[in-house]
Structures are given as structure tokens and as C-alpha cells.
Amino acid sequence: MIEIPLVFDEPPQKKKAPKHLADLSPAERKAWAAQLGFQPFRASQVATHYFSHLSNKPEQWSDIPADQRETIAAALTPQLIELVTTRTTDGGMTRKDLWKLHDGVLVESVLMRYTDRVTVCISSQAGCGMNCPFCATGQAGLTRNLTAGEITEQIVAAARACQDGELPGGPTRLSNIVFMGMGEPLANYSAVVRTLHNIVDPNPDGLGISARSVTVSTVGLVNGIEKLMDEGINCTLAVSLHTPDDELRDTLVPINNRFNVREVLAAADAYEKKTGRRYSIEYALIRDINDQSWRSDLLGRLLKSRNAHVNLIPLNPTPGSKWTASRREDEAEFVRILESYGVPVTVRDTRGREIDGACGQLAAAEKGKE
Numbered sequence: 001m002i003e004i005p006l007v008f009d010e011p012p013q014k015k016k017a018p019k020h021l022a023d024l025s026p027a028e029r030k031a032w033a034a035q036l037g038f039q040p041f042r043a044s045q046v047a048t049h050y051f052s053h054l055s056n057k058p059e060q061w062s063d064i065p066a067d068q069r070e071t072i073a074a075a076l077t078p079q080l081i082e083l084v085t086t087r088t089t090d091g092g093m094t095r096k097d098l099w100k101l102h103d104g105v106l107v108e109s110v111l112m113r114y115t116d117r118v119t120v121c122i123s124s125q126a127g128c129g130m131n132c133p134f135c136a137t138g139q140a141g142l143t144r145n146l147t148a149g150e151i152t153e154q155i156v157a158a159a160r161a162c163q164d165g166e167l168p169g170g171p172t173r174l175s176n177i178v179f180m181g182m183g184e185p186l187a188n189y190s191a192v193v194r195t196l197h198n199i200v201d202p203n204p205d206g207l208g209i210s211a212r213s214v215t216v217s218t219v220g221l222v223n224g225i226e227k228l229m230d231e232g233i234n235c236t237l238a239v240s241l242h243t244p245d246d247e248l249r250d251t252l253v254p255i256n257n258r259f260n261v262r263e264v265l266a267a268a269d270a271y272e273k274k275t276g277r278r279y280s281i282e283y284a285l286i287r288d289i290n291d292q293s294w295r296s297d298l299l300g301r302l303l304k305s306r307n308a309h310v311n312l313i314p315l316n317p318t319p320g321s322k323w324t325a326s327r328r329e330d331e332a333e334f335v336r337i338l339e340s341y342g343v344p345v346t347v348r349d350t351r352g353r354e355i356d357g358a359c360g361q362l363a364a365a366e367k368g369k370e
């Protein structure tokens with residue numbers, strides 16, 4: 001069998017991102033601190049400030065000698081992301097942040113407060129190499145993989161914004177994390193798995209957020225799904241299927257030429273068996289492309305005996321694109337047919353539309369200004 005790599009054709013990098021505590025396991029953090037000439041336990045102290053207190057104010061780290069705080073903080077937790085712009089909508093309950101990385105690359109994250117939870121949607125790559133024709137990010141191609149530090153920084157920034165009461169409604173806790181921003185998470189496998197540990201590991205090694213509240217969304221990299229289920233992290237899996245037939249999926253999600261619908265669903269089933277987690281099927285409804293009743297019927301037949309839930313996403317049209325959202329009546333019929341098979345369906349709310357909510361749109365808009 002041909003081994004398909006878990007990192008896809010990343011362009012060569014000019015300059016590596018600075019190393020950060022969040023790139024490493026707790027044991028590696030200690031060894032690294034020692035290499036840098038600090039006492040190894042400083043790594044645990046800094047991890048406590050970073051993950052448990054969400055503090056980026058070394059002047060307040062009173063368990064570290066005052067004359068060493070800045071040096072240790074700069075060495076172990078260098079600033080990896082810098083805020084360029086924030087756009088808000090829904091009365092401030094949805095906020096999209098655009099971040100600049102050390103090499104000028106732009107990525108985005110979206111923070112959404114609901115009545116019962118606060119979710120951040122983060123980017124795992126700058127751009128994306130999966131080339132889905134309806135997606136703004138896919139059109140720009142892959143710039144580079146993010147490091148675990150760069151991904152984790154988006155999450156810690158969101159958790160800090162919640163703690164500091166930056167969203168209307170006062171201070172709160174970040175409860176959910178979805179890997180649905182720019183990029184294909186499983187094409188940046190090791191950085192994403194390190195990040196998952198940073199999320200679910202208990203304080204002070206990580207943020208201590210339940211794996212149940214973390215969703216990794218993939219276009220269906222079967223080898224990545226198979227590897228992820230053996231990590232013992234047990235986060236929720238979302239598979240972007242977008243159509244139940246290989247003929248259309250070969251175009252809509254080009255990786256289907258490597259991993260077809262049958263193989264992707266088999267991998268998701270195996271993931272569900274191993275982890276006990278129901279998976280979700282993401283389906284962007286695109287007018288006259290994949291929203292016909294026969295496709296809903298085929299999807300219903302494929303899923304009726306699987307432990308899966310369908311999340312329909314009304315497509316957020318990108319400027320100048322021929323791809324647009326389905327008509328209301330077609331969407332309703334699509335839902336009705338799926339439900340007739342007993343398949344649980346939700347239509348995702350389209351928060352963030354007014355702020356260029358589709359992945360990659362804000363970064364694309366910002367680039368256009370240069």
C-alpha cells in the first residue's frame with residue numbers, strides 16, 4: 001500500500017516561527033527550560049500562568065524572581081500572534097479576529113457567545129491546500145502550516161477575552177473549540193494533535209477543556225482519521241462530505257480522488273466505534289449544485305444506520321463567486337428527506353455573515369487592501 005503523507009506539500013518556509021512552550025509536551029517543556037539555562041520547574045510555573053491563569057503579564061508572576069520574569073516569559077512564551085483587526089456583529093456576540101504571524105502571514109479566528117456556551121473557531125493552517133472550489137481559503141492555496149504554538153495562541157487569546165469580559169454579558173469561560181477556520185487540520189497532523197493536548201490536558205499542563213467540547217473538522221483524510229482515533233483524545237469528529245456521490249465530490253472536494261465517500265464514511269464509523277463519539281457530517285448547501293432531493297435521499301440512505309448527525313451549512317457566498325446558498329424551499333426539502341430516514345439534522349446558524357464569515361474571507365479582504 002502506498003503511504004500517503006499526513007503533511008501535504010507544504011511550501012518551504014523562509015523563517016521558522018519562534019519556539020513556544022505550547023509546541024512541546026510537559027516533559028519536553030522542562031527539558032527545554034533546562035537547555036535555556038533555567039531551572040526545569042520554571043516551565044511548570046510558566047505553564048500555570050499561561051494555561052491556568054491565561055496571564056500574559058509576567059510582571060504579575062510573583063512565584064518567579066522579579067528580575068527573571070520578563071526573560072523567562074519572553075523565552076518560553078514569545079508572542080506569536082498579533083491582532084490586526086477585529087470585526088464584530090450580533091451586538092458584539094460574534095467577533096472575528098485577524099492575526100498576523102511572525103512572518104506577516106494572516107490567519108483568523110471567530111469567537112461566538114451563545115446563551116449556553118462560548119465557541120472559538122480557529123485556523124490550523126495559513127490558507128489550505130485542499131482546493132475546494134467554493135471556498136475562499138481553498139482558492140488562495142496553502143501558505144504554510146501553523147505551529148502548535150500559533151494554533152494554541154488563538155485559543156488562549158479567546159479564553160483570555162472571555163475571562164476579561166470582552167464579550168457583552170460580562171466575564172465568562174471559553175467552553176468549545178472547533179477546528180473549522182482556515183486549513184485542513186489533519187494535513188497539519190502533529191501540530192494539531194499537540195494543540196489538542198494543550199486544550200484537553202488538565203491545568204497546568206493544558207486548558208482542561210473537555211474533549212467532548214472540541215471538534216476537529218476534516219475533508220476526510222482517512223489516514224489522519226485513523227491515526228487520530230488511536231491518540232486517545234476522543235474529541236468530536238466532523239467530516240465535510242458536501243455531497244454523497246463520488247462523481248460530484250471528486251470536483252467539490254478534490255481529495256475525494258484519493259479517499260472516496262465509502263472510505264471516508266468507513267473511517268468515520270471506525271472513529272465513532274473506538275471513541276464512542278457520534279460524528280457530524282458537514283454539508284454546505286450550494287444552490288443547484290448539491291442541494292437536489294435525490295442527493296438528500298442518497299445521503300439519508302447512506303446515514304440511516306450510522307451514528308452520525310448532519311450539519312447543513314447555508315453557503316456563505318464569497319465575492320465574485322458563482323457558488324451561492326440554496327433557495328429556502330430546497331433547503332427545507334433537503335431537511336425533510338433526511339429526517340424521513342431518521343437522520344438527525346441541524347441547519348447551522350450563519351453567524352458572522354456580515355463580517356466576512358466564510359473561512360478565509362477576512363484575510364482575503366485584508367490582503368486586497370495592501
Ligand code: SF4
Pocket residue numbers: 128129130131132135136137138139181182183184219359
Ligand atoms: S473548504 Fe476547508 S478543506 Fe476545502 S479548501 Fe476550504 S478550508 Fe480547505
